[in-house]
Amino acid sequence: MAICVVGHSNPDTDSVTAAIALAALMNAQGKEAKACMQIAADNLNPESTTVLKRFGLAAPELLEDAGGKEIALVDFSDLAQGPANLDKAEIVAVVDHHKIGDITTNNPILFRAEPVGCTGTVLNKMFKDAGVAIPKDVAGGMLSAILSDTVNFKSPTCTEDDKVAVSELKGVAGVDDTDELFMEMLKAKSSVDGVPAKDLLFRDYKDFDMNGNKVGVGQLELATLDQVADIRADLMKAMEQVKADGRHSVLLMLTDVVKEGTDLVVLSDDPALIEKAFDSKLDGSSMWIPGMMSRKKQTVPNLQNAFGC
Amino acid sequence: MAICVVGHSNPDTDSVTAAIALAALMNAQGKEAKACMQIAADNLNPESTTVLKRFGLAAPELLEDAGGKEIALVDFSDLAQGPANLDKAEIVAVVDHHKIGDITTNNPILFRAEPVGCTGTVLNKMFKDAGVAIPKDVAGGMLSAILSDTVNFKSPTCTEDDKVAVSELKGVAGVDDTDELFMEMLKAKSSVDGVPAKDLLFRDYKDFDMNGNKVGVGQLELATLDQVADIRADLMKAMEQVKADGRHSVLLMLTDVVKEGTDLVVLSDDPALIEKAFDSKLDGSSMWIPGMMSRKKQTVPNLQNAFGC
Structure with a gap:
């Protein structure tokens, strides 16, 4: 049974692309894994939808109930932000950049959280550490997530590590102008026209x-x-x-x-x-x-x- | 105020040497930190005492009360295994290889746990990632911890990563024969003569x-x-x-x-x-x-x- 890699509820671009990236890394390392999210693709926020479309990435599949499954968490470590019955799942990995939540496990697992601006930045390091090349489309997603989470480097959460990751990922993703990518996301994200x-x-x-x-x-x-x-x-x-x-x-x-x-x-x-x-x-x-x-x-x-x- | 780096209660060689190693890494990165442990040096177990002596390492200093201090945890992430008032401390980092415990934080921090045989193996990666050379004496401590925790590679907790770390650290520490080092530790550790x-x-x-x-x-x-x-x-x-x-x-x-x-x-x-x-x-x-x-x-x-x- 494949490991389900899932971000927090109401997923943002980091939760979506980090699930895609960690699943890709696990697959490259011989572990069967698939990217998931807690909503259907139709309900994904406009920014993430724009990012997936721009880089040709498939939307993560819907995961509503974690019970009995092997789950990897990205972008959160609080039970309350996970899918239903997460406490009845086997958590096999956590990659995050938030405060440490209340997840506990019965066995040793990979838990890698760093005080940086984006999970994508941590994942970029993990690909490097593992010696695995990041696919071009996946790099585009990770790059978008870092620009989004750091508000194009303006957020106080932004660190030097995030800037290094962007400079590395833009080359892999074939993005010359990250300001242009950020503005495309901001335009999609901030549009309120006709939205309830x-x-x-x-x-x-x-x-x-x-x-x-x-x-x-x-x-x-x-x-x-x-x-x-x-x-x-x-x-x-x-x-x-x-x-x-x-x-x-x-x-x-x-x-x-x-x-x-x-x-x-x-x-x-x-x-x-x-x-x-x-x-x-x-x-x-x-x-x-x-x-x-x-x-x-x-x-x-x-x-x-x-x-x- | 220096960050206190501390392992679990009743410290073993990994808790002791990991505190020394993470403090050294933090200091090399410009963060003031000192190695601590929850007992006085006189009460340290015979194996760890032997290791400190062999590699010329100073024993971590006694830390009984964590209240109000900045604390980094090594080799555990359960409040119950920490010093008094750990829940009133600011936990600034965790490096571990056990199951994920009940530590939570209010802010993002570095939390790096991996399912490997020893915290020393995780720390060896962290030194490499940071581009910081491991001091010879500290490498000796980390090497000893991995041999101890993996029972000279015989424990089911031992992974390929642990073997790689040993092969790298023995060169830095100037140890040719790791079997001899392991037997010296085992001899010290298993001695029961005259011990209550x-x-x-x-x-x-x-x-x-x-x-x-x-x-x-x-x-x-x-x-x-x-x-x-x-x-x-x-x-x-x-x-x-x-x-x-x-x-x-x-x-x-x-x-x-x-x-x-x-x-x-x-x-x-x-x-x-x-x-x-x-x-x-x-x-x-x-x-x-x-x-x-x-x-x-x-x-x-x-x-x-x-x-x-």
Whole structure:
């Protein structure tokens, strides 16, 4: 039975392309593996769909239930972000660049997480260490993921290792102009035309357990905040629906990639706690946080501190 | 404040030398770090003492309380095997070769575990990846750890990667005959002359949580079972004392390194469960399990299955 390589729920480009890349590496090393994701290809976000199409990569297949399967995780190590019955699966490998989650195993496995901007950067090292050449299409996916996760090197999560990986992968993938690739992704990703507000909220959304409180944080990366000016009321309505389902807070990061900051929309049982987390004051339902680009490195750690995690 | 690099409680040669090696690597990379261990040098096991002396390495310094410190873990990732207040420390790195434990972090860190025979093997790769030359004395420690953990390549945990690491490290360390080094360690390690039974039980001992039951497993590696023939009653008495302190079972693996098997001494609230775990029958208080060499890869997984973990 092939190992299923799968990223986190609501997969972003890194989760999708890292699953493809790790499956390719395992196959090259004689281990049968296939790339999977927790949604059907039809539901994949526009950025990832654009990337797959540009580099001619097949979408990972749907994996809904991990029970009884051999699973490799990419881009996460928290049970809550995995497919159903992940606790009844045999986890055989983890490759990640996030905080260390609550996954445990009964046997020694490969677990490689590094504090870099993207799982693709870690995977690029693993291909090199294993002496396995990266297929051109796979390199294109990994390259796109690094540009996406590091917001074209602007995110505070971006490291020297990510830049080295991009310079290596662009040659393999045959991409001369990475700025052009990034803008193509940004254009696809930030398009809101005709998309229902709830789909926008869930475009890149994660739930976290904060000291017993369920807190959801979505992020929309935009070329300009003007893109959402006319749909703010609809977004707030979608957040209210999601919050009503047992959540203490629902936050939506409207991140202006060009101005390098985030308009943080807040719906919370305790707005003062959220204000304290970011040392800022709400103006109506949102507050502008200059420099805030990364949910993982900025938003979530500040929330965890405020919630006393 | 320097990062404290520390191995598991009751440190073996891998925990001791891996702390030294990772601290050296971090220092070479401009991060201030020092090797630590959870016991004073006077209490270090005879094998590790012999290794430190042979290669002129200083013993890691005592670290009893991790609270508020920056800590790097080597050779374990379970909170229970760490120093006091590890949950109040900032864990900044993990390098290991065991099952994935319950450590979690609030921030992305380096977490590198591989299913190989020894942490020293993983560290050897990390030095190579970083382009840092391993100091001769540190290489001697890492080499010794791999020979010890893999029982001179005989353990089922031994992988091709471990053999490659040994062939590289012996050159750096200036060791021509690794069999001679292994026998020097075995001689030091298996000596029981004049050592109190309780100290023998704790020479390489770990507690595990098995589905809510506290189970202790010690291991004594011996050149021959004759070495303990006269002190079996004393060992049993020591096990009884340890078991009385809230444990469901206490097991002592008397491993004959030459015959490649283990006489498993069992003290348990449910001896039939332990017999079932190893598909064998107790003859008095112990049973001979041919081929059993590794607590991590053989004894603990079988126990976990039997306890329904």
